[in-house]
Amino acid sequence: MSKPEKLIENGIRLDGRKPDELRPIKIEVGVLNRADGSCYFEFGGNKVIAAVYGPREVHPRHQQKSNSAVVRYRYNMASFSVEDRKRPGPDRRSIEVSKVSREALEPVIFQEYFPRSAIDIFVEVLQADAGTRTAGINAASIALADAGIPMKSLISACAVGKIDDTLVLDLNKDEDNYGQADMPIAMTPDGRITLIQMDGNLKRDEFREGLEMAKVGCMAIHEMQKAALMEKYSAQIEGENNE
Amino acid sequence: MSNEIMAELRKDYIYNLMIKGEREDGRAFDQYRDLKIETNVINKAEGSARVILGDTHVVVGVKIQPGTPFPDTPDQGVIITNLELIPLASPVFESGPPREDAIELARVVDRGIRESQCVDLSKLCVTPGEKVWMVFIDVHVLDDGGNIMDAASFGAVAALLTAKLPAKRYDIGEDSPVPMRNVPVSITAVEIGGTIMLDPSLDEQSIAGTKLTVTSNQEGEVSAMQKSGVLPLTSEQINYIVDMAIEKGKEIREKFLVI
Numbered sequence: 001m002s003k004p005e006k007l008i009e010n011g012i013r014l015d016g017r018k019p020d021e022l023r024p025i026k027i028e029v030g031v032l033n034r035a036d037g038s039c040y041f042e043f044g045g046n047k048v049i050a051a052v053y054g055p056r057e058v059h060p061r062h063q064q065k066s067n068s069a070v071v072r073y074r075y076n077m078a079s080f081s082v083e084d085r086k087r088p089g090p091d092r093r094s095i096e097v098s099k100v101s102r103e104a105l106e107p108v109i110f111q112e113y114f115p116r117s118a119i120d121i122f123v124e125v126l127q128a129d130a131g132t133r134t135a136g137i138n139a140a141s142i143a144l145a146d147a148g149i150p151m152k153s154l155i156s157a158c159a160v161g162k163i164d165d166t167l168v169l170d171l172n173k174d175e176d177n178y179g180q181a182d183m184p185i186a187m188t189p190d191g192r193i194t195l196i197q198m199d200g201n202l203k204r205d206e207f208r209e210g211l212e213m214a215k216v217g218c219m220a221i222h223e224m225q226k227a228a229l230m231e232k233y234s235a236q237i238e239g240e241n242n243e
Numbered sequence: 244m245s246n247e248i249m250a251e252l253r254k255d256y257i258y259n260l261m262i263k264g265e266r267e268d269g270r271a272f273d274q275y276r277d278l279k280i281e282t283n284v285i286n287k288a289e290g291s292a293r294v295i296l297g298d299t300h301v302v303v304g305v306k307i308q309p310g311t312p313f314p315d316t317p318d319q320g321v322i323i324t325n326l327e328l329i330p331l332a333s334p335v336f337e338s339g340p341p342r343e344d345a346i347e348l349a350r351v352v353d354r355g356i357r358e359s360q361c362v363d364l365s366k367l368c369v370t371p372g373e374k375v376w377m378v379f380i381d382v383h384v385l386d387d388g389g390n391i392m393d394a395a396s397f398g399a400v401a402a403l404l405t406a407k408l409p410a411k412r413y414d415i416g417e418d419s420p421v422p423m424r425n426v427p428v429s430i431t432a433v434e435i436g437g438t439i440m441l442d443p444s445l446d447e448q449s450i451a452g453t454k455l456t457v458t459s460n461q462e463g464e465v466s467a468m469q470k471s472g473v474l475p476l477t478s479e480q481i482n483y484i485v486d487m488a489i490e491k492g493k494e495i496r497e498k499f500l501v502i
Contacts, residue, residue, distance in 0.1 A: 099343040192475035198468035199358040
């Protein structure tokens with residue numbers, strides 16, 4: 001697609017959303033059998049799956065910490081997830097995304113409960129449509145809870161951007177490609193920011209406003225994450241009572 | 244490892260100083276260490292800069308040569324930023340392929356330059372679809388005294404500001420300066436026990452839970468940002484750092500990085 005003349009017209013974006021509207025989200029908890037915890041997360045055109053293994057033994061051994069668990073996060077894009085085939089394996093971008101995503105989740109994990117062990121988080125992007133790192137973090141946060149890892153809270157993430165001089169929530173691919181700014185943010189439900197990155201161009205006030213917008217978006221996602229977990233686990237409890 | 248142990252021992256010391264409103268080297272919380280930027284230090288490079296920021300020492304070289312453009316941007320030049328944490332610069336750096344810290348540093352320096360659109364990429368086009376100028380920015384860290392991020396970023400911009408397109412050597416015309424239209428400045432802050440400090444020293448950096456780098460352009464707008472580290476920040480803290488970064492960025496731009 002070449003650059004559309006307008007990305008937003010009369011307050012309506014190309015995909016029909018309002019500026020502060022998220023793309024549709026679909027969450028499934030516990031979709032993998034082998035993993036200790038897992039989550040499938042659809043965020044507009046993004047389809048990601050997260051798996052959590054652990055706490056388990058650390059390999060290689062030298063990575064282990066004597067007073068806490070190590071958290072490892074691998075973000076990986078499938079070669080078929082994007083328009084032009086992506087060469088498989090880690091590249092510089094995915095290494096950076098893995099690092100900041102891990103740091104986005106670490107503050108809420110009670111790592112000190114599991115010395116000398118590893119908590120491994122694997123995120124596979126099956127289909128990408130801008131916002132894969134936020135989708136991955138949302139999925140990973142649920143997968144951690146599903147694995148029973150003690151956490152202070154969930155982490156919710158979404159991006160704010162600027163298209164045609166208008167601040168919008170949750171950019172899609174065209175808005176990301178042709179927009180003026182992109183700012184992924186992750187936070188705890190009480191608004192403490194665990195990930196913030198930004199590129200593009202934002203005026204001082206736009207930044208301030210964007211941050212508030214992201215907060216509203218993250219809170220909405222947090223409710224959906226909670227609901228998805230409740231759905232799985234409340235059903236399980238009811239089932240057990242009937243036996 | 245030695246680094247981490249040192250940090251643990253100095254943690255209380257730095258923390259107690261901070262409560263009194265002081266830093267170990269006597270700086271104010273918003274004060275940068277002494278900064279020296281010297282340009283044209285490598286004759287073989289098309290542009291170069293040596294940056295000394297306190298105890299941190301980096302050399303940046305810009306090499307420019309003709310190459311083929313990317314298919315999706317046939318009429319634009321290419322900028323590639325690279326940074327390595329070589330074992331010469333610190334006892335904790337190891338040889339081998341760059342790891343996540345080095346990759347993050349390189350990508351944040353790159354983002355500041357790319358997203359501020361400080362180089363006019365369309366003017367780096369020689370023949371659309373066939374030949375454009377490829378600008379390679381290589382950051383060599385020689386001594387890690389903390390805040391490599393800003394030193395590398397200042398160096399990259401300073402080197403670009405003095406860099407020449409070597410057109411004569413490739414029979415493309417006369418040499419000309421790299422077309423610059425903005426000067427991004429990156430400012431890095433750390434949070435220690437609720438206090439925000441700019442330009443962390445090595446000790447401050449290793450005990451800080453989190454680091455935020457904000458790159459602003461000469462219009463006082465934000466063009467890139469990166470939070471690094473495991474502790475969260477509040478939106479008040481982030482807004483405060485952004486304000487300081489724009490202000491401090493202006494100061495450094497006017498003093499050291501003039502087009």
